[in-house]
Amino acid sequence: MLCDEEQEPEIRQVCVNFVKRLIMQLRERLPDNFNILKKVNMFAVDNILRPHKNIFDFINIFEYFKITDIGKLKSQLDKIHLIKWEKTEESMQFWAEVLAYRDAENNNPFKALALFAIQLFSLPWSNAEVERVFSQMNILKSKLPNKMALKSLNVILSIRYGLRRHNECCHTYSLPQKYLAQIKNKDKYLNDGENDDIESLLTCLI
Known part of the structure; x- marks a missing residue:
């Protein structure tokens, strides 16, 4: 249905007013920490590798997340x-x-910063993704396997979502040979305190 020339300005103004009200309502619904979330871009690779960085903006983010060793x-x-x-x-x-990364002494001098950046990039911008995680968690930890340890649950969820980020599934993903070789090694099952291999595997799925 076409409008005549006399109605067109009025219709345009109604549309403009609608968009203005929509923007105002969206702003009111933004979380209080939106300004902090906008600064996530500072940890983008192009910005983080600049020799001269605005260190005060980084400190503000560290303080907001209550980092003790700034x-x-x-x-x-x-x-x-x-x-x-x-x-x-x-x-x-x-x-x-x-x-x-490992230096000559087999230490990672940037581990704390890397973990913080990865956690920062993992922040959900809406609750939809969080609800999906809870749905997956309820499927994994149902009434039957209700004694599953939190560590096991976290690893399974990390692997599932890591595969999804890479558009892979358990049927198509090729596990690195060094992890396949460890399956027959009983020491890996007896040593509960060793987390390096798990962290290394999860790093491949980031």
Whole structure:
């Protein structure tokens, strides 16, 4: 149905008013921490590798999330651009490389910063994804396997969502050979305190 020329300005104004009210309502529904969430981009690979960074913005984020050892993260921020990184095209792949990095003494001098950045990028922007996680959790930890340990539940969920991020499934994903070789090693089952292998495997799925 076409409107005549006399009605067109009025209809246009009604549409403009509707969009204005919609924007105002959306702003009112934004969470209180929206300004902090907007600063997540500071941890993007292009920004984090700049020699000169606005350290005060980073400190504000650390303080907001109640980080106790801010000096440690600040020190890692100051040095991270000095390393020649390979995966600098995509931020999550970059931080996965940082998390797996080892220096000459087999230490990771950027582990705290990498873990914080990955957790920051993992923040959901809506509750839809969180509800999906709860649905998956209820499927895994039902009335039958109700004694499943929290650690096991966390690992299973991490693997599931890691595979989904890579558009893979358990039928198509090829497990690295070094993990297949450990299946027959009873020491890996007896040593409950060893978490390095689990963290390394989960890093592959980030």
